[in-house]
Amino acid sequence: MISGQPFRIIVVDDDKAMRLSLVELLEAAGWEVSALARAEKTQDLAADFMPDVILSDVRMPGMTGTELLASLDKSTSPPVVLISAHGDIPMAVNAMQSGAYSFVEKPYEPRRLLTILRHAAEQNRMQKTNERLQERLIQLSGLDRLLLGQTEAVRNLRTDIIDFATLDTPIMVQGETGTGKELVARALHDLGPDPAAPFLALNCAALSPDTFEVEMFGKHGESDGRLLAASGGTLFLDEICSAPLAVQAKLLRIIEDKQVLPIGGTEPVPVNLRFLSATNEDVDQAVSDGRLRQDLLFRLNTVVLNIPALRNRRDDVMLLAAHFLDEFASVYEIDRQALSNEDTAALLAHDWPGNVRELRNVCERRILLARRGGGSIAEALRTDQLDDVPETLREAVAAFERELIGKAIKAHKGRMDAAAEALGIGRRTLNEKIVKLGLNKDALL
Incomplete structure (x- = not known):
């Protein structure tokens, strides 16, 4: 056992003598055991008993062991070990393909069975421990506030950020405009080995081939340039597909050589940068169109993180709206604005082409309208509602x-x-x- 707590197991077998024999064996080995004669009651018992592993016979009246296995949620249920007196190779293969942890034939060898069950329980506990630590790390890092949402895609994104943040490898963030690509890039930097190191974000569309070397490499004896100043930190290349091809060639050389040659200098100067990039375009299409160098793409997309569009995570819309409304109510010092049924309908009916950024702006407009005594989400969606807001x-x-x-x-x-x-x-x-x-x-x- 691990964590100082006895392992817990549910034994499911319609044969009373076999069931009692298994219970006696497991309790003698220090396990906490709960036994059932029918598989139909397993899920209800598991919700209260919280087993580390389930041991089930295959052929039983009513629900069979393989049907029980198929009925369980693989993402949350403990591992299942199947046992049968009628086992053969095809049955064992089918059981493993269906997600069973292992398959044991009756009559079983007690020591082998206990070893299999212990390994299954240990693996399950380590996985649960890792999940708890990961969730705690997400909370401590603030990712649960920065990347709000409970849909599976957003939860997976938060997990990926935690997993990849400490890796010194190029990461490309892909997502539509307004999904929060720079937010993800900054989270990767902030959760990395040295969050106090520089974070240099470059808008690639604004980079000029004529001034790139002076600005980025610096002048010998005069200035270090932005890349040298950021050495030891992160270089974030935003909208990489929009970089001029001449600039892309220079970026490729920096990534490959890890050094720059200041204007007027004779000796290259080493730079230590972690490369993050982002784009809202189809990179394969950009390569096909000749706007993105394929060799640069291959250097930047070692790991790819995809941010889902808001229209593909509609279950998060109300959560995000409530958060933004509360945030702006605090900023503008007015009472919290409750969402009416009409507000809810407007939020859920909109396609959000501008994604989270658009939703945030709409919520701010809703609060500004409320400060003047009225307003609704439907009105806030119309950008002409705030024409009389002071311009200066x-x-x-x-x-x-x-x-x-x-x-x-x-x-x-x-x-x-x-x-x-x-x-x-x-x-x-x-x-x-x-x-x-x-x-x-x-x-x-």
């Missing part, structure tokens, strides 16, 4: 201060000392702002 930062700050001060004066029924204290400013400052913002105290009360 100064106007926006003034409007924000005007509303906050007005609310404080109302809340404290005109008691200016109390309003100033609630706002965290002095009484004199409050008076100055009232005059500057053109507020009418009497009109507010």
Whole structure:
């Protein structure tokens, strides 16, 4: 056993003498045993007993052992060992192909049976322990907040990030616009061996072949260049398919040689970079079109992480919307906005071509509309709803201060000392702002 706890097993066999014999053998070996004569009750018992392994006869009245195996959820159920007095090679092969951990013929050899069951239980416990540690690591790293969602695709993505974050290997992140490719890249860096190291993100579409070497390699005796400054950290190549071909050739050389030659220099300087890249395009099509070098692609896509589009994870839409609404309600200091049935219908009916980024923007617009006394998700989906929002930062700050001060004066029924204290400013400052913002105290009360 591992973890200091006895292994637990469910024994399923319709033969009473055989069932009792197996129970006696296992209890003598220190196992906690629960026995059944019928396979139909196994899943209900397993939910309470939480076995490390299930040992089941194959041929039984009602549900057979192979039918029991097929009925179990392979992702959550313990390993199943099948045992039969009528076993033959085809039956054993079929059992293993169906997902059985092992197959044992009756009469069984006690020591061999116990060894098989112990190995199955140990493997199951180690897997469960790893899953708990992984989930804990996800929570500690904040991935459960950064990459919100409970659909299988998002859970798998979080797991992949944890698994690959410590590997010094190129990773390509693929996903549509707005799915969060840079978020994933930053998570890979932050969970890596040295999160304090530089993270250099380059928009490949904005890179110029004429200025690339000066900017990235630097000038001998004058500047180090951005790549040398980021050495020891991560280079994130965003939208790699949009990089000019001349720049792609230079990037390929950096990846292969792990060094750069500053302008005016005679000796190459080594650089130590981890390469992450991202694209919202079909890379094979980009290669076919001549926009992406195939040799560069092969250097960058050692590992590929795919981010699902929001329309393919609709079960996460309501969770994400609630999170963003709460976030922006806090930012703009208004009450939490509950979703109406109409809001829910609008959220679920929309295809979200802009993915999570679009949903986040819609939720922010919904909160801004609520600050003005109305609004709905349907209205927030129309981008023309906020045409009268102040365009300059100064106007926006003034409007924000005007509303906050007005609310404080109302809340404290005109008691200016109390309003100033609630706002965290002095009484004199409050008076100055009232005059500057053109507020009418009497009109507010």
